[in-house]
Amino acid sequence: MIIAEWKPLPELVEKLKGHKRALIVGCATCVAECAAGGEHEVETLAPLLRMAMQKEGHDLTVLTKTLERQCEWEFVEQLAELAPNADAIVSLACGIGVQALAERFPEMSVYPGVNTTSLAIRQEPGLWLARCAACGDCALGETFGFCSVARCAKSLSNGPCGGTRKEGKCEIDENLDCVWYQIYERASARGKVEQLIKVRRPRNWSNSGHGGPKRMVREDLRS
Amino acid sequence: MKKEDQSALTPRIIVIYCHNAVLSPEELREGGYLEEGFEVYFAALPCSSKIEPSYLLKIIADGADGVVVVACPEGHCRFIVGNNRAEKRINYTRKLLDSAGMGAERLVLERGEGLTVKDFLEMAGGRLEILKILGPNPMRGAEK
Numbered sequence A: 001m002i003i004a005e006w007k008p009l010p011e012l013v014e015k016l017k018g019h020k021r022a023l024i025v026g027c028a029t030c031v032a033e034c035a036a037g038g039e040h041e042v043e044t045l046a047p048l049l050r051m052a053m054q055k056e057g058h059d060l061t062v063l064t065k066t067l068e069r070q071c072e073w074e075f076v077e078q079l080a081e082l083a084p085n086a087d088a089i090v091s092l093a094c095g096i097g098v099q100a101l102a103e104r105f106p107e108m109s110v111y112p113g114v115n116t117t118s119l120a121i122r123q124e125p126g127l128w129l130a131r132c133a134a135c136g137d138c139a140l141g142e143t144f145g146f147c148s149v150a151r152c153a154k155s156l157s158n159g160p161c162g163g164t165r166k167e168g169k170c171e172i173d174e175n176l177d178c179v180w181y182q183i184y185e186r187a188s189a190r191g192k193v194e195q196l197i198k199v200r201r202p203r204n205w206s207n208s209g210h211g212g213p214k215r216m217v218r219e220d221l222r223s
Numbered sequence B: 001m002k003k004e005d006q007s008a009l010t011p012r013i014i015v016i017y018c019h020n021a022v023l024s025p026e027e028l029r030e031g032g033y034l035e036e037g038f039e040v041y042f043a044a045l046p047c048s049s050k051i052e053p054s055y056l057l058k059i060i061a062d063g064a065d066g067v068v069v070v071a072c073p074e075g076h077c078r079f080i081v082g083n084n085r086a087e088k089r090i091n092y093t094r095k096l097l098d099s100a101g102m103g104a105e106r107l108v109l110e111r112g113e114g115l116t117v118k119d120f121l122e123m124a125g126g127r128l129e130i131l132k133i134l135g136p137n138p139m140r141g142a143e144k
Helices: A009-016 A039-055 A073-079 A095-104 A179-189 B053-061 B082-099 B117-125 B128-134
Strands: A002-006 A021-027 A061-067 A088-091 A109-112 A114-124 A127-132 A173-177 B012-018 B032-035 B038-045 B066-071 B107-111
Touching (some): A009 A109, A021 A095, A039 B053, A039 B082, A061 A073, A088 A095, A109 A114, A173 A179, B082 B107
Parallel strands (some): B012 B038, B012 B066
16 A cells, blocks of 8 residues: 655644635545545544644634545545635645645645655554555566565665674664565575575666656557 | 633533443433533543544544543453553544644543542542643634
8 A cells, every 4th residue: 555644733734824724635545544644534633733723823624525535536526516615625645646636626725734655564553564666677576575675775686785683684773674584584485595696687767767757558448 | 703711711621431430320410510610521432442533632622621531440441452542542642632732631541440420520620730731722712
């Protein structure tokens, strides 16, 4: 899922100064799973924002709505009647959702309420770990199912570096597993360590952000 | 809506309690209690873990000066870990209250069992001193 985390409250308060009616829009998909922008979080932020604004001397009326997805036009359209009742929108979706709202309501101020950080999995309740960097050249088949771009601090294609701690942790964070240690362990368990000796060539970064904004086309699906 | 005269406001405290922590649930009548110097309102939950940060914040954003959540003692939750979950959510909500400049002390967790109305009123009354320092809730009479 795409994961995100709340922006600091003072940042939102600063943006909303001068506005009278704000519409907080949640997204019930990825950001709901990571407890940043689903209905729970929308209904938590709404009173919090009202209080923070009041403390700064600004009366703010807050409206709320959570869409099934903010990255699909059919769902975004559900705001058509509600949005004109506000003079600003705070989106708790990932950056895709924020941009969709800004595109659908170009006359309104649309502010992100979260910082989108990564593609991650919920490892256990309350813990999300990055798993994919959307690099555009997936090599998971060569690294025994571990992504060294997203999970190695140096994104090494040929690891490990010299910084692996004795207990298999990364040198930058004792809570972070060294992914190349994990790759070695899984390869070893499967009796295929020799596959790691092969040098993996540099990735084709032109298929990710390095090649300019991504544009994917499927002519057979276009109208 | 015009703001009320803050200096004339009587502190309003909401007590949200786990009904398993109460000696005689029927003893708690609906509505508010007007005590010497403060008002108290009660709300029962089947377990303290039913509280959510959004509910607690909304209560305070709607004008309550203080909220007391009453959970069962540690290890005595009928649902094993419900009261521990309540404690975590309260701690999280207190941080949010601080970030909004409202003061974490507007929300507290109390624990107990076999509790009576008198106990609840004492818990609520015990908040008066800190609520006096925090001052009246600036949200009284504010826009919703």
